[in-house]
Amino acid sequence: MEAYLLAVLITALAYVLLTLGLNFQYGFTGLINFGYVGFFALGAYASAICTVRMGWPAWSGFALGMVVPFLLAWPLGRVALKLRDDYLAIVTLGFSEIVRLAIINEKALTNGGQGIAGVPKLFGGDGAGLLGDLWLAAALLAACVLVAGVIRAIVKSPYGRLIQAIRDDETALLALGKNPARFKTQVLMLGGGIAGLAGSFYAHYVGYVTPDQFLPIVTFQVWMAMIMGGVGRLRGAVAGAFLLLLVLEGSRAARDLFPGIPEVAMSSVRLAVIGAALILFIRFRPQGLWGAPRD
Amino acid sequence: MTEPSTSHELEARGIVLSYGDNVVLDKLSLSLDTTRLTGLIGPNGAGKSTLFSVLSGFMKSQAGDVVYLGQTLGRMPPEQRARLGLMRTFQVPREFRHLTVLENMLAAPWDQPGESLTALLLRRSAVRRSEQAHIEQANEWLRFLRLDHVASTPAGQLSGGQKKLLELGRILMLKPRCVLLDEPYAGVNPVLIEQISERIRELHARGIGFVIVEHNLHALSRLVDRMLVLDGGRLLAEGTPGEVLADPRVQAAYMGA
Numbered sequence: 001m002e003a004y005l006l007a008v009l010i011t012a013l014a015y016v017l018l019t020l021g022l023n024f025q026y027g028f029t030g031l032i033n034f035g036y037v038g039f040f041a042l043g044a045y046a047s048a049i050c051t052v053r054m055g056w057p058a059w060s061g062f063a064l065g066m067v068v069p070f071l072l073a074w075p076l077g078r079v080a081l082k083l084r085d086d087y088l089a090i091v092t093l094g095f096s097e098i099v100r101l102a103i104i105n106e107k108a109l110t111n112g113g114q115g116i117a118g119v120p121k122l123f124g125g126d127g128a129g130l131l132g133d134l135w136l137a138a139a140l141l142a143a144c145v146l147v148a149g150v151i152r153a154i155v156k157s158p159y160g161r162l163i164q165a166i167r168d169d170e171t172a173l174l175a176l177g178k179n180p181a182r183f184k185t186q187v188l189m190l191g192g193g194i195a196g197l198a199g200s201f202y203a204h205y206v207g208y209v210t211p212d213q214f215l216p217i218v219t220f221q222v223w224m225a226m227i228m229g230g231v232g233r234l235r236g237a238v239a240g241a242f243l244l245l246l247v248l249e250g251s252r253a254a255r256d257l258f259p260g261i262p263e264v265a266m267s268s269v270r271l272a273v274i275g276a277a278l279i280l281f282i283r284f285r286p287q288g289l290w291g292a293p294r295d
Numbered sequence: 296m297t298e299p300s301t302s303h304e305l306e307a308r309g310i311v312l313s314y315g316d317n318v319v320l321d322k323l324s325l326s327l328d329t330t331r332l333t334g335l336i337g338p339n340g341a342g343k344s345t346l347f348s349v350l351s352g353f354m355k356s357q358a359g360d361v362v363y364l365g366q367t368l369g370r371m372p373p374e375q376r377a378r379l380g381l382m383r384t385f386q387v388p389r390e391f392r393h394l395t396v397l398e399n400m401l402a403a404p405w406d407q408p409g410e411s412l413t414a415l416l417l418r419r420s421a422v423r424r425s426e427q428a429h430i431e432q433a434n435e436w437l438r439f440l441r442l443d444h445v446a447s448t449p450a451g452q453l454s455g456g457q458k459k460l461l462e463l464g465r466i467l468m469l470k471p472r473c474v475l476l477d478e479p480y481a482g483v484n485p486v487l488i489e490q491i492s493e494r495i496r497e498l499h500a501r502g503i504g505f506v507i508v509e510h511n512l513h514a515l516s517r518l519v520d521r522m523l524v525l526d527g528g529r530l531l532a533e534g535t536p537g538e539v540l541a542d543p544r545v546q547a548a549y550m551g552a
Contacts, residue, residue: 159412164394169390171353177374
């Protein structure tokens with residue numbers, strides 16, 4: 001039972017980190033990133049490749065896990081941000097699928113569809129069990145606090161004022177003689193780095209990476225966590241991520257209550273429950289759990 | 296035919312803009328003195344707002360060119376035109392709705408150190424100094440525009456007239472030369488209309504030129520000293536407000552004849 005709760009906690013914290021990064025992009029800057037999982041995948045694979053295939057220490061995976069998505073966001077931003085807002089959604093969605101297909105095909109580096117197993121535990125070696133996971137949860141929590149602190153400091157600064165102005169009305173900013181492109185690219189890069197960090201933690205916790213861990217559904221679950229918690233609210237990221245896990249895991253537990261339903265049907269029911277929750281939130285509490293009612 | 300432009304003119308030269316068969320601006324040529332108060336009027340669909348968009352670079356014309364202070368603007372993007380001191384407001388105000396009124400003002404100044412991530416880390420005192428200077432400047436303009444009492448209100452909660460004033464205020468942070476005002480009186484109560492006119496007069500006395508698109512001809516004619524009339528994407532008439540409003544062609548255009 002402790003192992004299960006710890007697993008839920010670690011997964012939830014990874015979602016908190018992802019939700020913080022997405023909130024920085026969408027909640028504060030208005031960038032619609034539908035390919036967030038691509039940056040997450042890059043971080044996870046960077047860690048897996050560094051530690052398993054190269055035999056390098058874990059910190060190198062964390063470093064590359066943040067730097068690679070950070071840098072890849074740059075050309076993506078340069079191309080996509082010239083287009084109209086909604087096209088960024090399509091381009092990023094395409095980006096995350098390209099990342100996944102590249103992972104499947106670059107077998108020499110990624111071992112293709114079979115993935116990479118044996119990513120070492122971060123703390124205490126493979127024998128450490130629960131205690132090692134507990135340390136990992138603590139490190140992940142510290143990363144969440146740090147990232148939330150940095151985002152908060154940025155949002156409160158003149159830089160933060162400007163990205164929120166981009167979110168509210170980009171045309172008005174152009175009319176004032178300011179070009180938002182540089183800021184949008186930077187936010188895309190920083191948010192990408194945050195997703196990569198979450199990916200590194202994830203790889204070290206789960207112990208293996210395969211391409212089908214990084215399907216677009218992950219992106220949309222992060223979006224759900226953000227919307228349920230409150231768009232543009234940092235504390236909302238915590239509330240939303242834990243609520244998401246409650247729904248995901250709660251619907252798993254519901255299978256025990258209805259033993260007649262097969263597993264395949266049950267996973268569809270889970271999706272339906274999440275969809276219904278999302279609709280109810282948008283209808284009755286669009287500002288999310290933590291958002292103050294707006295206007 | 297094209298005469299050399301004097302240094303303070305904003306010119307449209309043979310502007311053509313159409314959507315399919317619908318010609319909005321029809322080889323439109325006109326010249327505006329950017330140091331004056333000029334009204335730009337015409338019936339709905341005459342092309343006034345479209346002309347503003349072409350002048351400010353938000354729309355690309357299919358032919359023709361815009362010349363500002365002797366410089367041909369070509370395909371120069373809007374943010375660069377604004378940096379030449381040529382700025383505009385919008386028919387429907389574009390406030391940053393989740394930012395406070397003061398924050399709206401502070402978002403305007405160019406090249407703030409606090410808008411660079413490295414400066415935020417490494418040059419904190421420079422960030423603080425520039426922020427302080429901008430806050431003082433913003434508060435001064437907010438007092439001038441009678442918006443100081445709503446400085447900490449989210450801009451989305453302002454009345455229509457207040458939003459128009461705020462849009463003007465943001466521009467004033469940037470020391471404009473010439474402001475294109477798109478319907479400053481629309482949806483504004485009569486008391487505030489007089490107040491807006493008063494502020495514009497005062498800004499003009501301080502050296503800022505205005506070109507104003509407006510449907511409230513009564514209020515406009517008391518403000519501007521020159522009027523241009525557009526109809527069907529062409530220049531129909533120009534002169535003093537008295538001359539223009541007495542012109543039978545102008546009256547016919549407004550009657551839809």
